[in-house]
Amino acid sequence: MEEEVKELGDYLDIIRRHKYWVLIPAVILIALSGLVAYLLPATYKSEGLILIESQEIPNDLVRSTVTSYADQRIEVIKQRIMTTSKVMVLVRKHNLYPDLRKKAPISEIVGLFRENIAVTMVEANVTDPNSGRTRRATIAFRVSFMDKSPQLAQKVANDLVTEFLVENTRVRTERASETTKFLEAEANKFQKQIQFTENKIAEFKDKYSDSLPELLDHNLSITERSQTELAYNQNQIHALKDLATTLRLELVNINPYITQQIPGAGNQIPVLTAAQKLLQTQAEHDRLSARYSENHPDIKALNNQISDLEQQVEEEAKSLDKPSSNGRFTRTRNPIYGQLSAKVNASEREVLRLQQRNELITQKIANYDERIVRTHQVKRAYDDLTRDHENKLRKYEELRAKQLEAELAQNLESENKGESFTLIEPPLVPSKAEKPDRVKLFVMGVVVSIGAGLGLALLIEMLFGGVRGYNQMTRILGKAPLVVIPMITTVQDLQKRTRGRLKIMVAAIILLGLCVAGFHYWVMDLEVFWFKLLRKISLL
Incomplete structure (x- = not known):
């Protein structure tokens, strides 16, 4: 059987049959809508x-x-x-x-x-x-x-x-x-860090005061000057030694003493040669010393000869200006020999002084070389300290500049x-209510009320419907009925219908009361709910 399609006339018949279910709820809801729209407090x-x-x-x-x-x-x-x-x-x-x-x-x-x-x-x-x-x-x-x-x-x-x-x-x-x-x-934190770094740099400088990187050029300059002085002194020593050797060679040919005849004496005696032998031996010693060390046998032999000759020279010196045993001769020191000997002694003293000076210079050069070597080792740690100090100082200056800007902004x-x-x-006292829009609420209430009545009628038709009317019979049977007999309603039917409606209304009222009581005690206070409901409606 094909699904029944209702037409407009069918719906109108439903409304006519259930006109009370449409009118009564609609009228009640329209009245409530008007009452709510009127009683809602103005906002x-x-x-x-x-x-x-x-x-x-x-x-x-x-x-x-x-x-x-x-x-x-x-x-x-x-x-x-x-x-x-x-x-x-x-x-x-x-x-x-x-x-x-x-x-x-x-x-x-x-x-x-x-x-x-x-x-x-x-x-x-x-x-x-x-x-x-x-x-x-x-x-x-x-x-x-x-x-x-x-x-x-x-x-x-x-x-x-x-x-x-x-x-x-x-x-x-x-x-x-x-x-x-x-x-x-x-900024204060960085200032303390900078002070701490500066103290570390000061301690570092105290510990390596002679090997700091900034002293490298100074140390190199002193080392260079010392080496130059050492070389110059060494040349002076060689020159003085050569001079002493030359003077000794000259002294070899000069008799250190002069023998004079006492008046009335005979011919002169031969001149003593001990001093000359001493000079010859010293010259030979100087020549061999340039080639051999002091432990060489020839050097040792010459040293022994020099000692013996020096004793002989001293003994001869004691007999100066004394007459001989026969009283015919007297001996005196040769002034030329004395001058040359003084020059030799002066050269030897200068050589000794320069050698002592060179020892000091050599020690000084070694000391400064050690400083220079240590400078390269110290430089990395010193550069790390100074770099850290510069970075913190730069950051500190940036923070102070930003602090000044922030202080200006604070004053601003x-x-x-x-x-x-x-x-x-400024806010004023309003003369017109913002909400609710009473006309809008009432119109919406009327529309909703009519819709609720129509919906209730359709719901009853769906729940308690049947085959009604001439047209439905014709569609179902496929043939038109011969006679249409209207429904005959008796007094008993009316009373029964009235009692049924009363029962439904009483049951609905009881159910509604139970729902309201349950909502009030278990969900939300009715007064609070009513206040919120009015608030929501006023926002429409």
């Missing part, structure tokens, strides 16, 4: 307009420490103002929601207060001076509050606007102050020369 809205003014002093001269966007700061301020403690201060100050405060928890009161607040941004197209591009920017924002009392709405909105202005100034000043304190603390914020919020439209 008034008071709002203020706050302008976001840019910094008075150019950013090129003084840069602010607050770099976040305006809408971001507004949202942060809003969250700070909307804390539970601050909300409850405003609620108690203006005695908001007195009935609800007696029964509802604080969280619900705070939530209701937050729902009544609105912060909306006012945006406009602005041109970025740096890039030249056009973008959307927040230039102002509105702060509003809704309440049943227009006076309370204005007072709370005014307090909220004041909170935004004060909180913005406080946040900006606090941000600048925190930035300054942070930079100052960091404390004197309200930076970006600021300016109230250009």
Whole structure:
């Protein structure tokens, strides 16, 4: 059997058959809608307009420490103002929601207060001076509050606007102050680190005072001069030794003593040659010393001969200017020999002095060579210390410069020369209710009421329907009935129908009462629910 398709006439028949199920709920709901629309309390809205003014002093001269966007700061301020403690201060100050405060928890009161607040941004197209591009920017924002009392709405909105202005100034000043304190603390840390590094450098210099890298050129210069002096002295020693050797050779040919005949004496005696032999032996010793060491046998033999000859010379010196045993001759020192001997002795003393000087110079060169070698070893550690000191000093100077900029920015914020919020439209006492829209609510109630009645009639038809009417019989049987006999309703039928309807209504009322009681005790207090329901309806 094909599915039955209802036509418009069928639906009209259903409505006629169940006209009471359509009319009674519709009339009741329409009356309730009108009553609700009329009895709903009016909600008034008071709002203020706050302008976001840019910094008075150019950013090129003084840069602010607050770099976040305006809408971001507004949202942060809003969250700070909307804390539970601050909300409850405003609620108690203006005695908001007195009935609800007696029964509802604080969280619900705070939530209701937050729902009544609105912060909306006012945006406009602005041109970025740096890039030249056009973008959307927040230039102002509105702060509003809704309440049943227009006076309370204005007072709370005014307090909220004041909170935004004060909180913005406080946040900006606090941000600048925190930035300054942070930079100052960091700079002080680096200052202590620099002092510690400087102490380490001072200790390092004390420990390696003669091997520091900056003394390398000085040490090299002294070493070079000492080597030059050493070479010069060595040449002088060779020259003096050569001179002494030459003088000794000359002394060989000169008799150190002169023998004079006493008047009346005979011929002269031969001149003594011990001193001459001594000079010859010393010259030979000097010649061999250049080739052999002191331990050589020839050198040792010459040293023994020199000792013997020196004794002979001393013995001869004792007999100077004394007459001989026969009294005919006297001996005196040869002045030429004495002069040459003095030159030889002076040369030998100078050679000895230069040799002692060379020993000191050699020791000095060794000392400075050790310093130079140690300088290369010290240089790496010293460079690490100085590099660390320079880096910390540079960072310290940067932090101090930033600290000065932060202090300027702090003064900028404390004197309200930076970006600021300016109230250009203060909240006023509203003269017209913002919500609810009573006409709109009533029209919606009428539409919903009629729809509910029609839906109830269709539901009853689906639950208790059957084959009704001439057309349905014809569609089902495929043939038209011969006679249509209308339904004959007796008094008993009417009474039975009335009792059935009463039972349904009583059962519905009892069920509704049980549901309301269960909701009240297990879900939510009815007074709180009614208040929230009115709030939601007023927002429509």
